[in-house]
Amino acid sequence: MKHTAIYARVSTSEQSHASQVPDLERWVETHSGPIVHYDDTASGRTMQRPGWQDLEANIRVGKVAQLVVWRLDRLGRTAAGLTALFDELRQRNINLVSIKDGLDLSTPAGMLMANVLASVAQFEAEVISERIKAGVAKAKADGKQWGGSKPGRRKVSQEQLQVIKQLKLNGTPVTRIAKAVGLSRPTIYDVLRQG
DSSP states (O other): OOEEEEEEEESSTTSOGGGTHHHHHHHHHTOOSOEEEEEEESOTTOSOOHHHHHHHHHHHTTOEEEEEESSGGGTOSOHHHHHHHHHHHHHTTOEEEETTTTEETTSHHHHHHHHHHHHHHHHHHHHHHHHHHHHHHHHHHTTOOOOOOOTTOOOOOHHHHHHHHHHHHTTOOHHHHHHHHTOOHHHHHHHHHHO
16 A cells, blocks of 8 residues: 655754654644555755665555655755656655645645756755855865864853854754864754854
Protein backbone atom coordinates (compact mmCIF):
# COMPACT_ATOMS: atom_id res chain seq x y z
CA MET A 1 0.00 0.00 0.00
CA LYS A 2 1.30 3.46 -0.91
CA HIS A 3 1.91 6.03 1.80
CA THR A 4 2.41 9.76 2.19
CA ALA A 5 6.01 10.54 3.04
CA ILE A 6 6.64 13.39 5.49
CA TYR A 7 10.23 14.61 5.16
CA ALA A 8 11.97 16.93 7.66
CA ARG A 9 15.60 18.07 7.55
CA VAL A 10 17.90 20.33 9.53
CA SER A 11 21.47 21.14 8.53
CA THR A 12 23.36 20.56 11.79
CA SER A 13 23.02 18.72 15.09
CA GLU A 14 22.70 22.09 16.85
CA GLN A 15 19.41 22.66 15.04
CA SER A 16 16.07 21.04 15.79
CA HIS A 17 13.19 19.77 13.66
CA ALA A 18 10.86 21.48 16.17
CA SER A 19 10.11 24.49 13.96
CA GLN A 20 8.84 22.20 11.20
CA VAL A 21 6.82 19.79 13.34
CA PRO A 22 3.69 21.88 14.19
CA ASP A 23 2.88 22.67 10.54
CA LEU A 24 3.60 19.09 9.46
CA GLU A 25 1.39 17.72 12.27
CA ARG A 26 -1.46 20.08 11.31
CA TRP A 27 -1.18 18.87 7.72
CA VAL A 28 -1.26 15.22 8.86
CA GLU A 29 -4.39 15.87 10.99
CA THR A 30 -6.34 16.99 7.90
CA HIS A 31 -5.30 14.08 5.68
CA SER A 32 -6.04 10.37 5.81
CA GLY A 33 -4.13 7.28 4.79
CA PRO A 34 -0.84 5.78 5.85
CA ILE A 35 1.92 8.25 6.67
CA VAL A 36 5.64 7.55 7.13
CA HIS A 37 8.06 10.10 8.60
CA TYR A 38 11.63 10.51 7.32
CA ASP A 39 14.13 12.81 9.07
CA ASP A 40 17.67 13.97 8.40
CA THR A 41 20.35 16.09 10.02
CA ALA A 42 22.53 16.91 7.02
CA SER A 43 23.44 19.65 4.57
CA GLY A 44 20.96 20.53 1.86
CA ARG A 45 23.80 20.70 -0.67
CA THR A 46 23.89 16.92 -1.01
CA MET A 47 21.19 14.35 -1.59
CA GLN A 48 23.35 11.69 0.14
CA ARG A 49 21.44 11.69 3.44
CA PRO A 50 20.28 8.53 5.32
CA GLY A 51 16.62 9.55 5.77
CA TRP A 52 16.42 10.82 2.22
CA GLN A 53 18.01 7.64 0.85
CA ASP A 54 15.38 5.51 2.66
CA LEU A 55 12.65 7.73 1.25
CA GLU A 56 14.17 7.63 -2.23
CA ALA A 57 14.32 3.82 -2.13
CA ASN A 58 10.61 3.72 -1.28
CA ILE A 59 9.88 6.19 -4.10
CA ARG A 60 11.70 3.96 -6.60
CA VAL A 61 9.80 0.80 -5.60
CA GLY A 62 6.45 2.60 -5.86
CA LYS A 63 5.57 2.82 -2.15
CA VAL A 64 5.13 6.62 -2.03
CA ALA A 65 2.02 8.39 -3.30
CA GLN A 66 2.87 11.88 -2.07
CA LEU A 67 5.82 13.73 -0.53
CA VAL A 68 5.16 16.49 2.02
CA VAL A 69 7.79 18.93 3.30
CA TRP A 70 7.63 21.98 5.53
CA ARG A 71 9.49 24.15 3.04
CA LEU A 72 11.09 23.36 -0.30
CA ASP A 73 14.62 24.12 0.90
CA ARG A 74 14.29 21.19 3.33
CA LEU A 75 14.65 18.91 0.28
CA GLY A 76 17.85 20.55 -0.91
CA ARG A 77 19.65 23.73 -1.86
CA THR A 78 20.85 23.10 -5.41
CA ALA A 79 18.64 24.03 -8.34
CA ALA A 80 19.92 21.10 -10.41
CA GLY A 81 19.19 18.56 -7.66
CA LEU A 82 15.72 19.92 -6.93
CA THR A 83 14.75 20.24 -10.59
CA ALA A 84 15.82 16.62 -11.23
CA LEU A 85 13.78 15.55 -8.20
CA PHE A 86 10.68 17.41 -9.44
CA ASP A 87 10.98 15.68 -12.84
CA GLU A 88 11.37 12.26 -11.21
CA LEU A 89 8.37 12.80 -8.94
CA ARG A 90 6.20 13.85 -11.89
CA GLN A 91 7.33 10.84 -13.96
CA ARG A 92 6.38 8.53 -11.08
CA ASN A 93 3.05 10.34 -10.49
CA ILE A 94 4.07 11.38 -6.99
CA ASN A 95 2.74 14.71 -5.83
CA LEU A 96 4.94 17.10 -3.85
CA VAL A 97 3.43 19.42 -1.27
CA SER A 98 5.48 22.19 0.36
CA ILE A 99 3.41 23.60 3.19
CA LYS A 100 5.11 26.98 3.70
CA ASP A 101 5.64 27.59 -0.02
CA GLY A 102 2.00 26.78 -0.88
CA LEU A 103 3.33 24.44 -3.54
CA ASP A 104 1.50 21.56 -5.19
CA LEU A 105 3.34 19.86 -8.09
CA SER A 106 0.16 18.41 -9.54
CA THR A 107 -0.51 21.69 -11.39
CA PRO A 108 1.49 23.39 -14.18
CA ALA A 109 1.64 26.57 -12.05
CA GLY A 110 2.95 24.49 -9.14
CA MET A 111 5.69 23.01 -11.33
CA LEU A 112 6.73 26.46 -12.53
CA MET A 113 6.78 27.77 -8.97
CA ALA A 114 8.84 24.76 -7.81
CA ASN A 115 11.54 25.48 -10.39
CA VAL A 116 11.64 29.16 -9.45
CA LEU A 117 11.92 28.29 -5.74
CA ALA A 118 14.71 25.79 -6.48
CA SER A 119 16.68 28.54 -8.20
CA VAL A 120 16.05 30.90 -5.28
CA ALA A 121 17.26 28.27 -2.76
CA GLN A 122 20.52 27.85 -4.69
CA PHE A 123 20.92 31.61 -5.02
CA GLU A 124 20.51 32.07 -1.25
CA ALA A 125 23.15 29.41 -0.54
CA GLU A 126 25.59 31.10 -2.93
CA VAL A 127 24.94 34.56 -1.44
CA ILE A 128 25.60 33.26 2.09
CA SER A 129 28.86 31.69 0.91
CA GLU A 130 29.93 34.95 -0.78
CA ARG A 131 29.15 36.94 2.39
CA ILE A 132 31.28 34.62 4.48
CA LYS A 133 34.20 34.88 2.05
CA ALA A 134 33.87 38.68 1.89
CA GLY A 135 33.82 38.96 5.69
CA VAL A 136 36.91 36.80 6.03
CA ALA A 137 38.74 38.68 3.23
CA LYS A 138 37.97 42.06 4.84
CA ALA A 139 39.18 40.91 8.25
CA LYS A 140 42.38 39.51 6.74
CA ALA A 141 42.94 42.74 4.77
CA ASP A 142 42.61 44.62 8.06
CA GLY A 143 45.42 42.44 9.43
CA LYS A 144 43.30 40.26 11.69
CA GLN A 145 44.47 36.75 12.54
CA TRP A 146 41.98 34.24 13.89
CA GLY A 147 41.92 30.96 15.73
CA GLY A 148 44.18 29.15 18.14
CA SER A 149 43.04 30.44 21.52
CA LYS A 150 44.56 28.85 24.64
CA PRO A 151 42.43 26.34 26.61
CA GLY A 152 40.16 28.09 29.05
CA ARG A 153 40.64 31.46 27.33
CA ARG A 154 39.03 32.68 24.17
CA LYS A 155 39.89 35.90 22.49
CA VAL A 156 37.32 37.23 20.04
CA SER A 157 38.21 40.39 18.19
CA GLN A 158 35.75 43.20 17.54
CA GLU A 159 35.84 42.37 13.80
CA GLN A 160 35.06 38.72 14.53
CA LEU A 161 32.11 39.81 16.71
CA GLN A 162 30.75 41.94 13.87
CA VAL A 163 31.15 39.15 11.30
CA ILE A 164 29.54 36.59 13.65
CA LYS A 165 26.54 38.81 14.32
CA GLN A 166 26.07 39.74 10.66
CA LEU A 167 26.30 36.13 9.48
CA LYS A 168 23.83 35.02 12.17
CA LEU A 169 21.40 37.76 11.08
CA ASN A 170 21.72 36.41 7.53
CA GLY A 171 20.74 32.95 8.76
CA THR A 172 24.14 31.32 8.36
CA PRO A 173 24.44 28.07 10.37
CA VAL A 174 26.78 28.19 13.40
CA THR A 175 29.13 25.58 11.90
CA ARG A 176 29.71 27.76 8.82
CA ILE A 177 30.14 30.88 10.97
CA ALA A 178 32.75 29.06 13.08
CA LYS A 179 34.67 28.05 9.95
CA ALA A 180 34.47 31.55 8.50
CA VAL A 181 35.92 33.26 11.57
CA GLY A 182 38.27 30.47 12.68
CA LEU A 183 36.67 29.90 16.08
CA SER A 184 35.04 26.87 17.68
CA ARG A 185 31.28 26.36 17.64
CA PRO A 186 31.08 26.63 21.46
CA THR A 187 32.79 30.02 21.22
CA ILE A 188 30.27 31.14 18.57
CA TYR A 189 27.41 30.01 20.81
CA ASP A 190 28.93 31.95 23.74
CA VAL A 191 29.22 35.08 21.61
CA LEU A 192 25.62 34.77 20.41
CA ARG A 193 24.34 34.15 23.96
CA GLN A 194 26.09 37.28 25.20
CA GLY A 195 24.42 39.25 22.45
